[in-house]
Every structure is written in C-alpha cells, then in structure tokens.
Amino acid sequence: MTALVLASGSPRRYELLQLLDRPFTVVRPNIPEQRSARETPMGYVQRLAAQKAEAGARLAGDDAMVLGADTIVVCDHQVLEKPADENHFVTMMELLSGRSHQAITAIALHYQQRTRVTTALATVTFKSLTAEEIRAYWASGEPADKAGGYGIQGRAAKFVTKVEGSYLAVVGLPLYETEQLIRQAEGDANER
Numbered sequence: 001m002t003a004l005v006l007a008s009g010s011p012r013r014y015e016l017l018q019l020l021d022r023p024f025t026v027v028r029p030n031i032p033e034q035r036s037a038r039e040t041p042m043g044y045v046q047r048l049a050a051q052k053a054e055a056g057a058r059l060a061g062d063d064a065m066v067l068g069a070d071t072i073v074v075c076d077h078q079v080l081e082k083p084a085d086e087n088h089f090v091t092m093m094e095l096l097s098g099r100s101h102q103a104i105t106a107i108a109l110h111y112q113q114r115t116r117v118t119t120a121l122a123t124v125t126f127k128s129l130t131a132e133e134i135r136a137y138w139a140s141g142e143p144a145d146k147a148g149g150y151g152i153q154g155r156a157a158k159f160v161t162k163v164e165g166s167y168l169a170v171v172g173l174p175l176y177e178t179e180q181l182i183r184q185a186e187g188d189a190n191e192r
C-alpha cells in the first residue's frame, strides 16, 4: 500500500482520516491564506488545498500520496476563514445569523507528480443569534481555529436548523470524496 500522508495541522482532519482505516503520517506545511481579487471562492479553496498537498509532498518525499484540504464559509459572496479576533468573529456571526450560507471543503491528493482536486459542500442554516449567544460562544474558545468561526460538530450545533449536502464538508474532511480520490489515484498508478 502506498504511504499516505496528511498535510494538515487540523485535529478534525486527523480524526476523520483515521476512519478510513488506512495508516497515514502527518506533515504540516505552512501555506499563507490570501485570496486574490479575481479569484472565485471555489477557485480559492481549490488552490489552497492543492498548494497544501504539493507543499506536503515536498516535505514527505516523492513516493508518498499526500492529502491536503481547505475549508471556507461563503455568505453573501464573502469568504469567511478563521476569525482574527473577537470583533471579527462577532461580525461573522452577525452575517451568518438567521440565514443560510455555504461551507465548502476542497481536498487535493498529490501522487506521482499529479494533483487531483475535488470539492464537497453543504448549505447550512443558522437560527437568529442573540448578542449574548455570540458572546458566550466566543468565550467557549471553540470558534478561534475554525473557518466561519464555528464548529458544527461542537457547540455551534445548537445554532444549526438545517444542513443540506455534505456534513463532513462542513467539519473539514469529506470522507466519501477522500476515499474516491485515493482509489482513483491508486487505480491510475496500477494501470501504468
């Protein structure tokens, strides 16, 4: 079996990838997250996932199969990543309150000089949030390291009235798509 490497510092991705029952190691490339003016949200999240996988491959070595991923939240054409501070977080929650947004995860697999990228997404609806709920949620410490400033798998679950699409795209690693990507890459390698 080809050595699988997860190019990520995200504990969520680590825990989820374990569920594929396939041994893997971890590298942590550092890719600056900055969207260029002409980049669409979809183009941006795909580029970051590919850059993480390719930077991971430089760390892990040529023979490895390297998985990178990136998650963003998109609302009103605005891309929300991790909140910089409490004020930024409050602005994000005020935007997401009482309406629907998209959570998108791109995954990229670099193997044998080729990078394959795919995406999974969900439409998530939040109830209307009070200022007190927003403040208490920040104080919990949960939002700081999460795209869109929330964790659907954690305390933010009580804000969510509806999820349509891929739940694991929200959490950060869609496993069906990840396994498909690995199988495709292995299949292509066997044909050669």
Ligand SMILES: Cc1cn([C@H]2C[C@H](O)[C@@H](COP(=O)(O)OP(=O)(O)OP(=O)(O)O)O2)c(=O)[nH]c1=O
Binding pocket: 007, 008, 009, 010, 011, 012, 013, 052, 069, 070, 071, 072, 073, 103, 145, 146, 147, 148, 150, 151, 152, 153, 170, 171, 172
């Ligand atoms: C929306 C949402 C995001 N997240 C997390 C998943 C990701 O860890 C994080 C999105 O930030 P990313 O920049 O995609 O990932 P990361 O910096 O945590 O990890 P790495 O780049 O090293 O792979 O937000 C949740 O855990 N739950 C949620 O509901």
